[in-house]
Amino acid sequence: MTSAEKYVLAAYLVFLAAVLAYLVIIALKVGRLEQELADLARLARERRGG
Amino acid sequence: MSSPNRVAAAALATAAAGLLVGGIALAIFWAPEDADQGFSQKIFYIHVPVALTAYAFFGFGAWKALRLLSTRDSRYDLESYTAVHMGVIFGLLTLVTGSIWAKTSWGQWWSWGERQLVLFLVVFLFYSAYFMLRYSTDPGPRRERNSAVFALFGVALIPVSFLAVRIAGTILHPTVFTHDDGVAMPWEMFLAFCICLGGVLALAATFYRVELAGKRIDASLKELREQLA
Numbered sequence: 001m002t003s004a005e006k007y008v009l010a011a012y013l014v015f016l017a018a019v020l021a022y023l024v025i026i027a028l029k030v031g032r033l034e035q036e037l038a039d040l041a042r043l044a045r046e047r048r049g050g
Numbered sequence: 051m052s053s054p055n056r057v058a059a060a061a062l063a064t065a066a067a068g069l070l071v072g073g074i075a076l077a078i079f080w081a082p083e084d085a086d087q088g089f090s091q092k093i094f095y096i097h098v099p100v101a102l103t104a105y106a107f108f109g110f111g112a113w114k115a116l117r118l119l120s121t122r123d124s125r126y127d128l129e130s131y132t133a134v135h136m137g138v139i140f141g142l143l144t145l146v147t148g149s150i151w152a153k154t155s156w157g158q159w160w161s162w163g164e165r166q167l168v169l170f171l172v173v174f175l176f177y178s179a180y181f182m183l184r185y186s187t188d189p190g191p192r193r194e195r196n197s198a199v200f201a202l203f204g205v206a207l208i209p210v211s212f213l214a215v216r217i218a219g220t221i222l223h224p225t226v227f228t229h230d231d232g233v234a235m236p237w238e239m240f241l242a243f244c245i246c247l248g249g250v251l252a253l254a255a256t257f258y259r260v261e262l263a264g265k266r267i268d269a270s271l272k273e274l275r276e277q278l279a
Contacts, residue, residue: 007153011093
Protein backbone atom coordinates (compact mmCIF):
# COMPACT_ATOMS: atom_id res chain seq x y z
CA MET A 1 0.00 0.00 0.00
CA THR A 2 1.40 3.40 -0.99
CA SER A 3 1.59 6.38 1.33
CA ALA A 4 -1.28 8.16 -0.51
CA GLU A 5 -3.47 5.05 -0.23
CA LYS A 6 -2.83 4.90 3.53
CA TYR A 7 -3.91 8.54 4.00
CA VAL A 8 -7.03 8.06 1.85
CA LEU A 9 -7.93 4.94 3.87
CA ALA A 10 -7.35 6.90 7.11
CA ALA A 11 -9.69 9.72 5.99
CA TYR A 12 -12.49 7.27 5.09
CA LEU A 13 -11.95 5.33 8.34
CA VAL A 14 -12.26 8.55 10.35
CA PHE A 15 -15.61 9.15 8.67
CA LEU A 16 -16.75 5.57 9.31
CA ALA A 17 -15.57 5.72 12.94
CA ALA A 18 -17.55 8.95 13.46
CA VAL A 19 -20.70 7.33 12.07
CA LEU A 20 -20.24 4.25 14.27
CA ALA A 21 -19.48 6.38 17.34
CA TYR A 22 -22.67 8.35 16.71
CA LEU A 23 -24.68 5.13 16.46
CA VAL A 24 -23.22 3.91 19.77
CA ILE A 25 -24.06 7.26 21.44
CA ILE A 26 -27.63 7.13 20.09
CA ALA A 27 -28.02 3.50 21.26
CA LEU A 28 -26.86 4.49 24.77
CA LYS A 29 -29.22 7.48 24.75
CA VAL A 30 -32.19 5.30 23.73
CA GLY A 31 -31.31 2.90 26.57
CA ARG A 32 -31.23 5.79 29.06
CA LEU A 33 -34.56 7.17 27.81
CA GLU A 34 -36.16 3.70 28.07
CA GLN A 35 -34.93 3.43 31.67
CA GLU A 36 -36.24 6.90 32.54
CA LEU A 37 -39.60 6.12 30.95
CA ALA A 38 -39.84 2.86 32.92
CA ASP A 39 -39.03 4.74 36.17
CA LEU A 40 -41.68 7.38 35.46
CA ALA A 41 -44.27 4.74 34.55
CA ARG A 42 -43.53 2.94 37.84
CA LEU A 43 -43.81 6.23 39.75
CA ALA A 44 -47.14 7.02 38.06
CA ARG A 45 -48.48 3.53 38.91
CA GLU A 46 -47.41 3.96 42.55
CA ARG A 47 -49.14 7.35 42.70
CA ARG A 48 -52.33 5.92 41.27
CA GLY A 49 -52.22 2.87 43.55
CA GLY A 50 -51.30 4.73 46.73
CA MET B 51 -40.84 9.72 16.91
CA SER B 52 -44.23 9.52 15.15
CA SER B 53 -44.93 6.84 12.54
CA PRO B 54 -44.47 9.10 9.42
CA ASN B 55 -41.24 10.42 10.95
CA ARG B 56 -40.00 6.88 11.56
CA VAL B 57 -40.72 5.97 7.93
CA ALA B 58 -38.98 9.15 6.72
CA ALA B 59 -35.94 8.46 8.94
CA ALA B 60 -35.74 4.86 7.72
CA ALA B 61 -36.01 5.99 4.07
CA LEU B 62 -33.30 8.61 4.60
CA ALA B 63 -31.02 6.10 6.34
CA THR B 64 -31.48 3.60 3.50
CA ALA B 65 -30.81 6.30 0.89
CA ALA B 66 -27.73 7.42 2.83
CA ALA B 67 -26.31 3.89 3.00
CA GLY B 68 -26.96 3.22 -0.70
CA LEU B 69 -25.61 6.56 -1.91
CA LEU B 70 -22.54 6.46 0.33
CA VAL B 71 -21.55 2.89 -0.56
CA GLY B 72 -22.19 3.53 -4.27
CA GLY B 73 -20.56 6.96 -4.27
CA ILE B 74 -17.42 5.86 -2.43
CA ALA B 75 -17.08 2.78 -4.69
CA LEU B 76 -17.38 5.01 -7.79
CA ALA B 77 -14.93 7.53 -6.32
CA ILE B 78 -12.28 4.93 -5.48
CA PHE B 79 -12.59 2.44 -8.35
CA TRP B 80 -14.19 4.31 -11.27
CA ALA B 81 -13.45 8.05 -11.16
CA PRO B 82 -10.09 8.89 -12.76
CA GLU B 83 -7.11 9.85 -10.63
CA ASP B 84 -6.29 13.54 -10.45
CA ALA B 85 -3.39 14.42 -12.77
CA ASP B 86 -1.77 16.64 -10.17
CA GLN B 87 -2.45 14.98 -6.79
CA GLY B 88 -2.84 11.35 -7.83
CA PHE B 89 -4.65 8.91 -5.53
CA SER B 90 -4.63 11.26 -2.51
CA GLN B 91 -7.25 13.42 -4.26
CA LYS B 92 -9.81 10.66 -3.46
CA ILE B 93 -10.18 12.29 -0.02
CA PHE B 94 -12.00 15.09 -1.88
CA TYR B 95 -15.09 12.85 -2.24
CA ILE B 96 -15.61 12.67 1.53
CA HIS B 97 -13.97 15.90 2.74
CA VAL B 98 -15.90 18.37 0.55
CA PRO B 99 -19.38 16.82 1.07
CA VAL B 100 -18.75 16.78 4.84
CA ALA B 101 -17.66 20.46 4.74
CA LEU B 102 -20.69 21.49 2.66
CA THR B 103 -22.94 19.59 5.08
CA ALA B 104 -21.43 21.49 8.03
CA TYR B 105 -22.10 24.80 6.26
CA ALA B 106 -25.66 23.66 5.45
CA PHE B 107 -26.35 22.84 9.10
CA PHE B 108 -24.96 26.14 10.35
CA GLY B 109 -27.16 27.93 7.81
CA PHE B 110 -30.18 25.80 8.76
CA GLY B 111 -29.55 26.50 12.45
CA ALA B 112 -29.47 30.23 11.71
CA TRP B 113 -32.73 29.98 9.74
CA LYS B 114 -34.42 28.23 12.66
CA ALA B 115 -32.97 30.88 15.01
CA LEU B 116 -34.48 33.58 12.82
CA ARG B 117 -37.84 31.78 12.95
CA LEU B 118 -37.58 31.68 16.77
CA LEU B 119 -36.86 35.40 16.98
CA SER B 120 -39.71 36.28 14.64
CA THR B 121 -42.36 33.91 16.09
CA ARG B 122 -41.16 33.31 19.70
CA ASP B 123 -42.10 29.66 19.16
CA SER B 124 -39.89 27.53 21.46
CA ARG B 125 -39.81 24.51 19.16
CA TYR B 126 -37.47 26.43 16.84
CA ASP B 127 -34.95 26.68 19.69
CA LEU B 128 -34.54 22.91 19.84
CA GLU B 129 -34.37 22.69 16.04
CA SER B 130 -31.73 25.43 15.84
CA TYR B 131 -29.73 23.85 18.67
CA THR B 132 -29.85 20.42 16.99
CA ALA B 133 -28.75 21.90 13.65
CA VAL B 134 -25.78 23.69 15.28
CA HIS B 135 -24.94 20.45 17.15
CA MET B 136 -24.87 18.55 13.83
CA GLY B 137 -22.89 21.36 12.17
CA VAL B 138 -20.18 21.16 14.83
CA ILE B 139 -19.91 17.35 14.44
CA PHE B 140 -19.54 17.66 10.66
CA GLY B 141 -17.23 20.65 11.13
CA LEU B 142 -14.91 18.57 13.30
CA LEU B 143 -14.95 15.82 10.66
CA THR B 144 -14.10 18.45 8.02
CA LEU B 145 -11.08 19.59 9.99
CA VAL B 146 -9.83 16.03 10.58
CA THR B 147 -10.28 14.79 6.99
CA GLY B 148 -8.89 18.10 5.67
CA SER B 149 -5.80 17.74 7.83
CA ILE B 150 -5.23 14.20 6.54
CA TRP B 151 -5.55 15.49 2.96
CA ALA B 152 -3.21 18.39 3.74
CA LYS B 153 -0.60 16.00 5.13
CA THR B 154 -0.57 13.79 2.05
CA SER B 155 -0.85 16.66 -0.47
CA TRP B 156 1.15 19.48 1.09
CA GLY B 157 3.32 17.48 3.50
CA GLN B 158 1.92 19.27 6.58
CA TRP B 159 -1.16 18.79 8.77
CA TRP B 160 -2.14 22.46 8.81
CA SER B 161 -1.21 25.73 7.11
CA TRP B 162 -1.90 28.98 8.95
CA GLY B 163 -1.26 30.84 5.70
CA GLU B 164 -4.36 29.38 4.07
CA ARG B 165 -7.29 31.72 4.64
CA GLN B 166 -9.85 29.02 3.77
CA LEU B 167 -8.57 26.75 6.56
CA VAL B 168 -8.24 29.49 9.16
CA LEU B 169 -11.70 30.91 8.40
CA PHE B 170 -13.26 27.45 8.62
CA LEU B 171 -11.53 27.00 11.99
CA VAL B 172 -12.95 30.37 13.11
CA VAL B 173 -16.48 29.29 12.06
CA PHE B 174 -16.03 25.96 13.87
CA LEU B 175 -14.75 27.59 17.08
CA PHE B 176 -17.50 30.20 16.94
CA TYR B 177 -20.19 27.54 16.80
CA SER B 178 -18.40 25.46 19.46
CA ALA B 179 -18.72 28.51 21.74
CA TYR B 180 -22.50 28.37 21.13
CA PHE B 181 -22.74 25.49 23.62
CA MET B 182 -20.85 27.43 26.31
CA LEU B 183 -23.23 30.36 25.88
CA ARG B 184 -26.28 28.09 25.84
CA TYR B 185 -25.40 26.23 29.02
CA SER B 186 -24.21 29.32 30.90
CA THR B 187 -27.82 30.54 31.20
CA ASP B 188 -30.88 28.86 32.70
CA PRO B 189 -33.45 27.27 30.39
CA GLY B 190 -36.17 29.66 29.30
CA PRO B 191 -36.98 32.44 26.83
CA ARG B 192 -33.78 34.36 27.65
CA ARG B 193 -31.56 31.39 26.79
CA GLU B 194 -33.56 30.75 23.62
CA ARG B 195 -33.14 34.36 22.45
CA ASN B 196 -29.43 34.52 23.31
CA SER B 197 -28.75 31.23 21.52
CA ALA B 198 -30.73 32.37 18.47
CA VAL B 199 -28.88 35.68 18.21
CA PHE B 200 -25.53 33.85 18.51
CA ALA B 201 -26.50 31.34 15.79
CA LEU B 202 -27.57 34.20 13.52
CA PHE B 203 -24.30 36.10 14.00
CA GLY B 204 -22.34 32.98 13.09
CA VAL B 205 -24.04 32.57 9.75
CA ALA B 206 -22.41 35.79 8.56
CA LEU B 207 -19.05 33.98 8.72
CA ILE B 208 -20.20 31.23 6.35
CA PRO B 209 -20.13 33.17 3.04
CA VAL B 210 -16.78 34.69 4.06
CA SER B 211 -15.37 31.24 4.79
CA PHE B 212 -16.90 29.76 1.63
CA LEU B 213 -15.58 32.52 -0.61
CA ALA B 214 -12.19 32.72 1.07
CA VAL B 215 -10.63 30.23 -1.31
CA ARG B 216 -11.68 32.43 -4.24
CA ILE B 217 -10.47 35.59 -2.51
CA ALA B 218 -7.17 33.93 -1.58
CA GLY B 219 -6.59 32.70 -5.13
CA THR B 220 -3.83 30.29 -4.14
CA ILE B 221 -3.11 26.93 -5.72
CA LEU B 222 -2.87 25.06 -2.41
CA HIS B 223 -6.65 24.92 -1.91
CA PRO B 224 -7.96 24.77 -5.50
CA THR B 225 -11.30 26.06 -6.81
CA VAL B 226 -13.09 23.39 -8.82
CA PHE B 227 -16.77 24.38 -9.07
CA THR B 228 -16.90 28.01 -10.15
CA HIS B 229 -14.51 28.36 -13.05
CA ASP B 230 -15.66 30.59 -15.93
CA ASP B 231 -15.77 27.55 -18.21
CA GLY B 232 -17.87 25.40 -15.82
CA VAL B 233 -16.89 22.61 -13.43
CA ALA B 234 -13.12 22.08 -13.50
CA MET B 235 -13.12 18.27 -13.29
CA PRO B 236 -14.04 15.31 -15.52
CA TRP B 237 -17.72 14.35 -15.47
CA GLU B 238 -16.91 10.98 -13.86
CA MET B 239 -15.35 12.79 -10.89
CA PHE B 240 -18.27 15.20 -10.69
CA LEU B 241 -20.85 12.40 -10.78
CA ALA B 242 -19.06 10.44 -8.03
CA PHE B 243 -18.80 13.66 -6.01
CA CYS B 244 -22.54 14.43 -6.40
CA ILE B 245 -23.49 10.90 -5.26
CA CYS B 246 -21.18 11.17 -2.23
CA LEU B 247 -22.65 14.62 -1.44
CA GLY B 248 -26.17 13.17 -1.65
CA GLY B 249 -25.12 10.32 0.66
CA VAL B 250 -23.54 12.58 3.27
CA LEU B 251 -26.54 14.96 3.19
CA ALA B 252 -28.97 12.03 3.58
CA LEU B 253 -26.89 10.65 6.46
CA ALA B 254 -26.79 14.07 8.12
CA ALA B 255 -30.55 14.51 7.69
CA THR B 256 -31.09 11.10 9.31
CA PHE B 257 -28.87 12.04 12.26
CA TYR B 258 -30.69 15.37 12.57
CA ARG B 259 -34.12 13.74 12.73
CA VAL B 260 -32.98 11.09 15.24
CA GLU B 261 -31.16 13.66 17.39
CA LEU B 262 -34.13 16.05 17.35
CA ALA B 263 -36.54 13.25 18.28
CA GLY B 264 -34.21 12.23 21.14
CA LYS B 265 -34.01 15.80 22.44
CA ARG B 266 -37.80 16.20 22.25
CA ILE B 267 -38.36 12.95 24.17
CA ASP B 268 -35.77 14.08 26.72
CA ALA B 269 -37.63 17.39 27.20
CA SER B 270 -41.01 15.63 27.51
CA LEU B 271 -39.63 13.19 30.09
CA LYS B 272 -38.15 16.05 32.08
CA GLU B 273 -41.52 17.83 32.09
CA LEU B 274 -43.30 14.63 33.13
CA ARG B 275 -40.77 14.04 35.93
CA GLU B 276 -41.34 17.57 37.25
CA GLN B 277 -45.11 17.01 37.23
CA LEU B 278 -44.80 13.69 39.07
CA ALA B 279 -42.31 15.01 41.64
